[in-house]
Amino acid sequence: MTETVRLSWKTVRDRVHARVLDGTYAPGDRLPRDEDLAEQFGCARSTVQRAMQDLSLSGIVERRRKGGTRVRRDPVTRATLDIPITRNEVESRGAVYGYQLIEQTTAPPAPAIAARLEIPGAEDMLRVRALHLSDGRPFVFEDRWVSLRTVPEIREIDLAAQSANEWLVRNKPYTRCDLRFYAINADADTAGILETDEGAALMVIERTTWIGGDPITSVKALTAPGYQILTRS
Amino acid sequence: MTETVRLSWKTVRDRVHARVLDGTYAPGDRLPRDEDLAEQFGCARSTVQRAMQDLSLSGIVERRRKGGTRVRRDPVTRATLDIPITRNEVESRGAVYGYQLIEQTTAPPAPAIAARLEIPGAEDMLRVRALHLSDGRPFVFEDRWVSLRTVPEIREIDLAAQSANEWLVRNKPYTRCDLRFYAINADADTAGILETDEGAALMVIERTTWIGGDPITSVKALTAPGYQILTRS
């Protein structure tokens, strides 16, 4: 009896990946063409194609038309990062979420902010400074600028009752998102808000979003000491 | 004349995405079944299927058999992060890469390290402390533990000439990788190595990898002040 199992493209992907792992296909090597692999595995080329597409996406191989498929010479660690709404982040840890609006003003942003949003600047924007709490303790302090041109509706929202974070993410989907992570020492002001010591090392998450070519918002989220970002496996 | 353009699945994806963006399909809403969408767009169901699969992967919609497709109620910011080999990171910025082995010993790891690698512990491992330089200045200081059981060959490698980072990533592909980012204040020792001040805020990247179920390595990379992690668009 011949084997009549139908190989799924994920199985093919894993078996090709295994060959990369065990050195059958070494870094820089060219892999057989999809058609030959299909014959080897006894499946259709479309199945191999789907498998290779995934391996290509995860940075294991590189594919070029006519050039074929090669094992990436310098593999990168490619990870997927999920950044949830702060409320969900707090609640999924079993803590009680709290929120506090600190300041809400309208003003032209500093040049650095305008640059981040890729706009000329000098245009009034909404600035919101707010604190997210976890079990009553400071969790994330966000300093946010929102484009009133792209998101005029936000004027009508009571940002003391609902965080701009939630309102925006639920009502203003974006097409592009830039993220930036770095560490800073807390200044006196920030330390006060986050109830920590001046100079404490804080992780900063900067997120800027656009819809089409229009800027939505740029946030600088200063996290309380001990905050960690984890990748999902 | 009827339109005879063949829609690619990416086009379908973008058009469905656009409908989510403009509110045609609001968060929580159920989308038409693939077959109906296919009819709307005048393409095959498989094309819609491929598009929806991608939207599902990027967190825009959720799909369940029989349950249909829905717009995610609480969208998460999902980003892809590339962490290259440190040498490549330095060189791609146009700087000159340098490397310096600080210490290489064999010892059982601390319980925290063993826990991270998900092993019982008490087993000798290779510990490597090394400094990566950019234009001669400290860039990343790595404190690494390597499993001698999983990677015995590393005993033969001259880690003064070649960083464990490069050797491992080129020779020991992994099947699982955990990443963790956080900020710490530099202690005296670290500050000395990174030529910065004690207490400076440093971004820490912890990476632990396995092949199959076997631990390969766990690194704590302490980055010099100013280091940033960016997501690729």
Next chain:
DNA sequence: AAAATTAATATGTAGATACATATAATTGTC
């Protein structure tokens, strides 16, 4: 009425075929 069984249904997937497209390799031209 609760539990177990069955049917209906939307997504998931494989396979075969045909054609599109990028690009490496070759050939032709100056």
Next chain:
DNA sequence: GACAATTATATGTATCTACATATTAATTTT
């Protein structure tokens, strides 16, 4: 020999068909 045009080839994609599978809904049984 340098450059341009052509050809060959591997991947990319769409479509149709046929099933597989998970899950909800309906039905029957207890």
